[in-house]
Amino acid sequence: MKPRARIIVAVLPLLVLALGEQLPRDLRAAPLPNQASEESVEFNRDVRPVLAQSCFACHGPSEATRQADLRLDTSDFIDRVVVPGDAEGSLLFQRLTVEGPIGRMPPVSSGRSLTADQIDLVRRWIDAGAERGSELADADVGIPVRTIDYAREVRPLLAESCFNCHGPAEESRQAGLRLDVQEGPLSDRGRFGGPVVIPGNAADSPLIHRVTAGDEAVRMPYRSSMTVAAMPGGEPLTDAEVETLRLWIDQGAEWQSHWAFIPPERPTVPPVVDSEWARNPIDSFVQARLEQEGKTPSPEADLMTLIRRVTFDLTGLPALEAEVVALLNDDSPDAFELYVDRLLASSAYGERMAAEWLDGARYADSSGFQTDAPRSMWRYRDWVIDAYNDNMPFDQFTIEQIAGDMLPDATVEQRIATAFNRNHGQNGEGGIVPEEFLVENVVDRVSTTGTVWMGLTLGCARCHDHKFDPVSQKEFYEMYAYFNNIPERGNLRGLGAKAFKYFNSPPSITAPTEDNYAELTQIDGEIETAREVFSGFEAEAAAAQAEWEESLRGAWEVDWTLRDKLLVHHPLDGDIAGIYTGEPVTVSQGVTAHLRTPRQPVTVTLPVNVTLEGGQPRFAPGPVGEAMSFDGQRFINGGDIANFTYAEPFTLGAWIYATASDGVIVSRAYAGDQGEQGWGLYLLDGKLQVNLSQRYADDGLRIESRDVLPLNEWQHVLVSYDGKLVPEGFRIYVNGESREVVPLLDGINNPMRTREPLRIGASGPPPEGSGGSESRPRFQGMIDDVRIYTAALTAEQAAVVATSESLSEIARIVPAGRTAGQTEKLRLAFLDQYAPAEFQDAWRHLKELERQRASLWESFPTVMVMEEMEQRRDTFLRIRGAYDVPGEKVDPGVPAVLPPLAEGQENDRLGFARWLVEPDHPLTARVAVNRLWQMHFGTGLVKSSDNFGVQGEYPSHPELLDWLATAFIDSGWDVKAIHRAIVTSATYRQESTLTPDQLEADPENRLLARGPRLRLPAQMIRDQALSVAGLLVAQVGGPSVRPYQPEGLWEQQSSQEYKQSGGGDLYRRSLYTFWKRTLGPPAMLAFDSSTRESCVVLLSRTNTPLQALNLMNDVTYVEASRMLAERMIGEGGTTPDERISYAYRLTTAHRPTPHAEAVLLDSFHDYLERYQADRSAALGLVNVGESPRDETLDIAELASYTMVASLILNLDRTITKS
Secondary structure (H helix, E strand, O other), X not given: OOHHHHHHHHHHHHHHHHHHHHOOXXXXXXXXXXXXXXXXXXXXXXXXXXXXXXXXXXHOOOOOOOOOOOOOOOOHHHHHHOOOOOOOOOHXXXXXXXXXXXXXXXXXXXXXXXXXXXXXXXHHHHHOOOOOOOOOOHHHOOOOOOOOOHHHHHHHHHHHHOHHXXXXXXXXXXXXXXXOOOOOXXXXXXXXXXXXXXXXXXXXXXXXXXHOOOOXXXXXXXXXXXXXXXXXXXXXXXXXXXHHHHHHHHOOOOOOOOHHHOOOOOOOOOOOOOOOOOOOHHHHHHHHHHHHOOOOOOOEOOHHHHHHHHHHHHHOOOOOHHHHHHHHOOOOXXXXXXXHHHXXXXXXXXXHHHHHHHHHOOOOOEOOOOOOOEOOOHHHHHHHHHHHHOOOOHHHHXXXXXXXXXXXXXXXXXXXXXXXXXOOOOOOOOOOOHHHHHHHHHXXXXXXXXHHHHOOOHHHHOOOOOOOOOOOHHHHHHHHHHHOOOOXXXXXXXXXXXXXXXOOOOOEEEOOOHHHHHHXXXXXXXXXXXXHHHHOOHHHHHHHHHHHHHHHHOOOOOOOOOOOOEEEEEOOOOOOOOEEOOOOEEEOOOOOHHHOOOOOOEEEOOOOOOEEEOOOOOEEEOOOOEEEEEEOOOEEEEEOOOOOOOOOOEEEEEEEEEOOOOEEEEEEEEXXXXXXXXXXXXXXXXXXXXXXXXXXXXXXXXXXXXXXXXXXXXXXXXXXXXXXXXXXXXXXXXXXEEEOEEEEEEOOOOOOOOOOOEEEOOOEOOOOOOOOOOOOOEOEEEEEEEEEEOOOOOHHHHHHHOOOOOHHHHHOOOHHHOXXXXXXXXXXXXXXXXXXXXXXXXXXXXXHHHHHHHHHHHHOOEEEOOOOOOOOOOEEEEHXXXXXXXXXXXXXXXXXXXXXXXXXXXXXXXXXHHHHOOOOOOOHHHHHHHHXXXXXXOOOOOOOOOOOOOOOOOOOOHHHHHHHHHHHHHOOOOHHHHHHHHHXXXXXXXXXXXXXXXXXXXXXXXXXXXXOOEEOOHHHHHHHHXXXXXXXXOOOOOOXXXXXXXXXXXXXXXXXXXXXXXXXXXXXXXXXXXXXXOOOOHHHHOOOOOOOOOOOOOOOOOOOHHHHHHHXXXXXXXXXXXXXXXXHHHHOOOOHHHHHXXXXXXXXOOOOOHHHHHHHHHHHHHHHHHHHHOHHHHHHHHOOOOOOOOOOOOHHHHHHHHHHHHHHHHOOOOOEEO
């Protein structure tokens, strides 16, 4: 058995034992209550007041409000719903205790639920025989009038049951009736009839008639389906739901706007009975609700528990031992608050906050879809970390992410922030329709922005009016217009989005880090110094160059060639061979090399074998010596050189004398099934054309000159390409002058290298059997002086290459009569070969520094950003959401249900961003503080933190939510201040022990009668293990890293190799783990992390065996267990029990109970006996992972402590925040 397999077998039984030890005492098996000792229960004294308070409103003396023909105020109900002596068999008790909101009485929405103690009273009364006692007059027991709250009770009912046919969506609305607006049920509906609600008169209101009708063809709601909008036979409303509608109408049918669309106002802090408990206003709101429900808060948790809880919540890491000791020894009254301040000031705080934010921002390190290749977006991740650590006000945090590029004099950092809306998946696959993905990208931006800042499901209005929220389809596309003005790469009409597969797609920027800027500053200083030195020689050099030029006038012909970055030069002066750099050429790795282990570099041995094919050599006088004659048949095979990728810069130059308007000048391509594959420079219909393609029709870059070149005359043509993957990277020069470039294709993605040789005057034939078309016509005319450079030459350099005159000839021309190219050729030749040595050295040193700077700049990270097009793109409503079915044209705008843009505000993306954080915006502040609350308690005050709309949950504490929101705004949007208020409150400090009564009455802790208790998020579980093991590397920021993961996953999923990081990068925080969009880190996905494929602000939590197996067998945790074991031996004391207690305290912040300690100690001795007998198994275990083990330790002992450490890291208490 392998060592790691043994871990599973050995740990499982112990894990069961240890987990049992962690259960709260209140949840362990307890003896049955001694009923004989319980006080007797009297109906009139004990039970009737409970029923009167909670049940008589619907089951009391009032016939008008009575439901199900059931009265609980008379003795008749005992025969119907009570079995004397058998509470469990009594329908009354069953309905009081049924699990879930459906069927439970009183309805949860009534706000009159019985407490656990009250339910127990009813149970005891029934089990004791259900004696009723003497009758009381109704006046003796007050029957409360149930007041209906429209927002809490009626609107959710209508939204769930009626809005599909009678809500905001006009296209699906039936019978002219809207129930989502105040005037809807009260208005005349023309041919469909009159009002359906008569305020104060439910009996005559058609709404009540229809929901209570016995005939299914008449009764509402109808059953709805995906294929049929509405049909008879739907589930009727329950009696309780009908009664809610009836009471609402009888009480006047008061209507309220949906609470989330009303701007928050600062509520008054409520008075409470026990004023000693509250530490800040948060507690007063919580306590007031508890008192209303007849409940009390839990006691304050012990300090060690609080330290562990708050440290995880604010930093995502376990508390440092030194910090814990210091806090425990600090007797000052504000010691805990000061500790909170230290946590908020730590760099780990920003990392913790970023981990949460990046789920919503759908941040990933790859593009998604089929190829899912890596891309560089980590500078945005680091921007988020820095913003939180700097406590950037949330309004600024919002504006910079939505529209930082549009701020006046936007900085690089503000532009980086806009990567928020470029984080979405991007498709570069062959065969896609770019127009479709332009729409998809913009829809994603609108939907994500709506979820993250407004808590709305705006994407539901893409195809039709929102079924539940007052957002029309037109309003969706008005918001869409704010994000539809980005110059994404797609098609040449600017109406598409086809991403680069292997690189960042435009618009993108270079985004240096602070270290990068330091490097730039240093080299810029060196360049400045070099320029000063060089300029010091100018006067002397000018005189020396004049003297040199004078010598040239009477000299024999002297010439010079620009050799900087010259790969191959074919002068064609009676010889077809090329002239090379003189050094071997190393072929660059392909564009997909970073997806696999690098291959050995391929070196081209020079000179390359060059041959003439298709005829005999013919030469004639050319612009520069002789030229080669081409007859449409013969061509030069230049061999295996210049095999460029589309990500490499290059320049092609030649003198041509064309006698036909079509022909290949120079290429490394062959005929594919749709056209040329590879790269080539052509004449086509008399125009210069450059093609780089893997698939001619849609996977390439292609441009041509605007002008037609004249035939039968010599002209120099030069094309440069900067390797930036876009048509704008090309420049065309004719006779040294720039010519207008016309883009023809913008869609290159796949590698285009071929096995074809370099050819002058032709391209290759199609492969046999490929079905490829014929090759382009071979060149007819003459070609001279062919040059290929491995850089994009500048305009000045292009003019030099186009200068055919020798240096001697130029020198004979008076300076005023020389062209710019002639003047530059003289200058460069002088500097390169004829200037005084010290001047040459200064010039070469300056040029080398400039090259180094350019290379340095190219090495810096880039990030995709938002950017506005100069000419705004038109936006159209998309009929049924289809990208190719445009409807009416729309302008930017915001939903009418929300406040309008401020007067004078520009109606653009920046104006939209500022609108989001206006103080009167009803959603942004509420959504933000709700998500902060969710971080600490596991559930927001609004449980549906991703949906504040009509179908979302009503706030558990609406006044508290509004108090937090307004306090957030008034604080200047201070995020740290809100955190501090929450974690220093008495509400947060409660112990999290869950009693059976609490479990039954409030299983989700919506009343906040106890502290938070929940399993740690995936990232915290891993980071905790690394931290307590002493492995965690606390470096902030930087490129994403690749820690351990099972072998072969990437290869199976996308034919890419997972190249594991080494050294300290294996132990970085999980925040920095490379996130592949279609296959996230498996260990984190097992613990319910977001996939990052889309925006997620509300994670689920599951409990599966796979999680335990992961914690016991993943290399990360096995290695962490071994390193923790080394700490146990080195720092934990001298005896096994001391060492085990030390490890337990490090991971859980508590000492083990005697039972737990006994289990762990027995485990240690069992393992020690086993590994002393099988030292090879021990060696295999302690050698797991890349970190070196302490070889001074006995391997059997180390392995045994490793197994105990693994057990501790697997405990429920270890991976739970309590």
